[in-house]
Amino acid sequence: MLLLILLSCGTTKQQLKVQQLKVEGRSAFVGVQTPEPRLSWQLQAGKEKGVKQVAYEIKVASSPELLKQGNGNIWHSGRVPSAQSLDVVFKGAGLKSDEDYYWQVTVWTNRGDAAVSDVEHWRMALLDTLEWKAKWIGLDTFSVTDAPSQTRTRLAARYLRKETTTTKPVKRVTAYISGLGLGELYINGNKISQDVLSPTLTDYSKRVPYTSYDITGQWKTGRNAIGVILGNGRYFNLRDFGGKPSPITGIKQVNYGFPRLLLQIRVTFADGTTTDIVSDPSWKVTDQGPIRANNEYDGETYDARMELSGWDQAGFDDAGWRQADPMDAPGGALFAQGNENIRINDTVKPRSVHRTSKGSYILDMGQNMVGWLQLKVKGRQNDTVRLVFAERLKNKDTLYLANLRDAQVTDTYVLKGGDVESWEPRFTYHGFRYVEISGLSSKPSLDDFTGKVVYDHVPSIGHFETSDSTINQIYHNAWWTIRGNYRGIPTDCPQRDERVAWLGDRLMSSYGESFLFDNARFYHKWMTDAKAAQSENGSLPDIVPGYWLQHTDNVTYPSAFIIIPEMLRKQFGDKTFREYYPYMKKWMLYMWNTYQKDDLVLKDTYGDWCVAPDEGSDAIWTNDPKRTTDGGLVGAAYYYYCATLMEKFAALQSLSEDVVWFAGLREKMKRAFNQKFFNPQKGYYANNTITANLLPLTFGLVPEEKRPGVFDEIVKGIKTNNNHVNSGIMGMMWLMRGLSDYGRPDLAYTIATNRSYPSWGYMVAHGATTIWELWNGNTADPLMNSWNHQMLLGDLLVWYYEYLAGIKSDDAETAFKKVIMNPLFPEGLDDVNASYQSRYGLIKSHWKKDKKELIWQVTIPPNSTAALYFPVQDAGVIDEGGKPVRDRKELVIRGMEQNRLLVEMGSGTYHFRVRLQKN
Secondary structure (H helix, E strand, O other): OOOOOOOEOOOOOOOOEEEEEEEOOEOOOEEEOOOOOEEEEEEEOOOOOOOOEEEEEEEEEOOHHHHHOOOOOOEEOOOEEOOOOOOEEOOOOOOOOOOEEEEEEEEEEOOOOEEEOOOEEEEEOOOOHHHOOOOOEEOOOOOOOOOOOOOEOOEOOEEEEEEEEEOOOEEEEEEEEEEEOEEEEEEOOEEOOOEEOOOOOOOOOOEEEEEEEEOHHHOOOEEEEEEEEEEOOOOOOOEOOOOOOOOOOOOOEOOOOOOEEEEEEEEEEOOOOEEEEEOOOOOEEEOOOOEEEEEOOOEEEEEHHHOOOOOOOOOOOOOOOEEOEEOOOOOOEEEEOOOOOEEEEEEEOOOEEEEOOOOOEEEEEEEEEEEEEEEEEOOOOOOEEEEEEEOEEEEOOEEEOHHHOOOOOEEEEEOOOOOOEEEOOOOOOEEEEEEEEEOOOOOOOHHHEEEEEEEEOOOEOEEEEEOOHHHHHHHHHHHHHHHHOEOOOEOOOOOOOOOOOEHHHHOOHHHHHOOOEOOHHHHHHHHHHHHHHOOOOOOOOOEOOOOEOOOOOOOOOOOHHHHHHHHHHHHHOOOOHHHHHHHHHHHHHHHHHHHEEOOEEOOOOOOOOOOOOOOOOOOOOOOOOOOOOOHHHHHHHHHHHHHHHHHHHHHHOOOHHHHHHHHHHHHHHHHHHHHHHEEOOOOEEOOOOHHHHHHHHHHOOOOHHHHHHHHHHHHHHHHHOOOOOOOOHHHHOOHHHHHHHOOOHHHHHHHHHOOOOOOHHHHHHOOOOOOOOOOOOOOOOHHHOOOOOOHHHOOHHHHHHHHHHOOEEOOOOOOOOEEEEOOOOOOOOOEEEEEEEOOOOEEEEEEEEOOOEEEEEEEEOOOOEEEEEEOOOOHHHEEEOOEEHHHOOOEEEEEEEOOEEEEEEOOEEEEEEEEOOOO
8 A cells, every 4th residue: 555645735734644545445556447536535643633624625637747737637626625535536527548647635624734645646447348459369278188078177277478569669558458267467577466366256257357557667669578377267167067066065166168368458659659469369379388287176287397488578489389269258348357456465484394104294384374385396307296285184194184075275396307496386276274295305494385375465454452362362363264265255265165255154244354454345346246146137146256056045145235335335435335226126126026925035045054063063053953043034134134224225315215115114024023933921032042032133123122031031042051152153243242232241251252162262272273164163074164264253353343442433424434432341351452444544442451440542543533432420530641531622521321421532642541440
C-alpha cells in the first residue's frame, strides 16, 4: 500500500496530512474498468484531537504537470462542503481506455486548517470489448507425456512466445493478459509482477478475468520478446471421471478445456500514436519445456534437463516449436480483475529435519501452512527428488496421508547436474506442515529449504493479543487458517482433493476475517461470482464458482449472498448491495414461491453441520437426535433473517413498497415459526438444542416476554455439556455474541478459553497451529478431516474484536465512521491490546485492569468519532490524561446507557484511568 505523507498547506496546523489515496480501494491501480471510479483518502492529524473534515476539493488531470499548475482538466469538483472521504464518485469527462489519470485532493477541517495531497494516478483498462484484437491461442491437444485416459489429469505446461520490433520511443506500455487456467508473463527475460497462480478463479463460462500490468520499464526500443507459461489451474479439470460424479464425493466436476491465452499489449509512443501487439496463431508454442506435469491436487513435475534457456528473450531459436492453435473463447464475459492476485506473502524456515528408516528425510516446518517448498540441491544429472506434503505424521518416519483422500500432493524435481540447483513450483500449491523428501544424494541442512506462504495479496489490518495464552494461540491459528484459504476464492481447505468455496462456510467467518485482513475486494468479487452463478429462475448453488456442481436449493448456504454484502456494507462502507439487490430479491422470491409451506421456507440440506460427537469418537459429527437440530428450523430461521436484511437494504434505497412487503413477510413468518417450533409449556424451540433456541433468539423471532426463558434453556444446554461448545456451525456463528448480549459473557469467556474437548483450545492442546474442520480432528475418520479449515470459528473473531477489544462499527455510520467501544472486561482476563486499520485510519483499544483500576488507551482516526462505554456509573472516577473527564471539553458525557457510562469523543489518542473501587 502506497503511503502518501504530505505537507500541510501553509497553515498553522502543521500536523495535518492526507495519505493513502486510493481508486476503487487500491492505490496506484492499473486496469480500472468502471467509467466512474471511486476516490478515497485518509487524514492524519498528529496529536490534534477531534479533527473532522468539513470540505474537500478534487482535481483530476491528464498529466501531473497540469495538476501542479492547478489545472484539473479532466475533473474539478470545486470546494465541496462534506465530511465524505471514502468512495467519492468521479464525475468528470469520459475516461478513455489505457489512459493515465492523475489526481489530487485538498481537504479542510473543523480546526480551520487544510492540507493538499501528493499526486496519485490510475490507468484505465480496455473499456470496450471491441477494442480487443487479440485471439485465444494455445495447444489444443495432449502432450506425449500426458496421461489423458487416467482419472488424475496432469498436463505439461505450455510455453508460448512472440518477438516484435518497436522502432519509436515509447511513452507507456500496458499488458492485458488472461492466461487460463494460470499464466505467467515474461518480457525480455523478466517475469512481470510478483503475482503467482494468476489470474483469480472464476466460472470461466460466466466470467473471464484479465490482469493489467504496466510493462513500460521492461519494454525496449528495438527487438522485444514476449513469453507466457500456461498451467492447468482450474481450467483443465483436476479429475476426469468420464462425465460421471466422483466416486468419493458423488459430485460432478467441471472441465473447461485445455489451457489458453489471450494477450494484448498496447504500446503508446512518445508521439501519441499507439499500436497493439496481440496473441494470434502467428505465435509459437511448445509443451516440451521443463514443467512436465502440473495439477493443484497432485503437484508439479519439473525436469531441469529440459530447461529452455533464453526462450523468453529475443533471438531464441524456436524453429522446433509449432504454430499456436486457435482456441475457442471460454464463453464468459471479459472483465478487468479488481481484486488482488495471489503472491508469496511470507516465508517459513523449517524447524527440523531427520532421516527416516527408509532413507528419506522428513522436514517439519513447525507451522501448518499453504504454499510450497523451495529447495536447493546438488547432485548428479538424472537424480530425481520427490517431495510429498502432509499436515501431520502417522508416526515419526511416516506421513499421515489418509485425510488427503485422492490428492497425490507430490512435487518432483529432476536434476540437470553440476552446481547447486534451486527450484520451486509455479502451478501447484499444498497445505502442509511436514514434507517427506526422497532422492537426495547427501544429507540436507535446514538452510536448503524455504517454505513459501502464498495467498491473495490482501493487507493484514488487525492486531490482537491478550493476557490469556489460549486465546492468543487460537488467534494465531485462525490467522494462518484464513490466509491459507484465500485463493482468489475463499476455499474450504487447501490440502485434499476439494479446495472449493462453499457459500455456507463464510456466512459469519467473512465478518470475523474482515478484522484481520482487508478482504473487501476479495469478497466483493466472490459475491459477483455468486450473482453470475444464479440460475435464470433465481436459484443459487452451494459452491461458487461451480467447479463442483452442487445445487441443492437449501436456504442456509446461498443466504451468504445476502449476509456477506451486509458485512461489506458495515465494515467497509461498500454500497454494492445495491448492485446485488435485484438478484437477492430474485432468490428470495424463488425460494418462497417454490418451497413455502404454511408461511415458512423449511428447505434445508446440511442442517447444523458438524456438531461434535463424543470425545475419542472417529465419527465426523454426532448422530445423537437430542443434539441434532431440526433442519427445517434452521432453514426457516435463516430465511427470516435474510428477509430482515432485505428490508434494511430496501429502506437504504428508499424502496418503500419492498420495505412494506418484506416487513409483512417477516410478520407472517414469525407467527408461523412460533406456531410450528415453539413449545410454550416448556419455553423452548423444537427439541431444545442450543442452535434451535439460539437462532430464533438472535434473529428476533422470540416474543419479547419469552426471551429470558429461551436464553435460560441455552445456558442449561451449555452447562449440560460442561460449559463447552454444543452446536454445529450454524449455531456457532452467533453463539459467543448471543451469550454476551444476554448477560453471560462469563460463559462465553469460559468457552473461549477451554482446553478440553470440544473447544478451540482442545485443538491447541493437541498441537494445532491452524483450525481443524472437526472438533475431534485428532481422532475422526479421515474422509472429512482437514486440519486447516475455518468454518468452526463461528463468530469467535467478531467476539474478540467487538466484545473483548471493543472495536465495532456503528450500523449507520459504517466503515468505522463512528466506532462503538463497549468491551466486556471479563473476570480472569487482565489485558487486551488490539488495533484495526479501518478505512478512516488506525483504531486502537488497549485496556488493563485489576481489582482497583482500569487503564484504557484508545485511538480514534481523524474524521471519525467514538462512543465509549465505561463499567461505572459515576464520571467522577474517570480521568483522561491525568485530568477528570468532566474537565475535558473534547469529551461529552452522555449519561447511563446499557448500565454503563457513555462518553463520546472525536479523533485522537486518549489515556483513561478508571477507579473501580476506592483506594
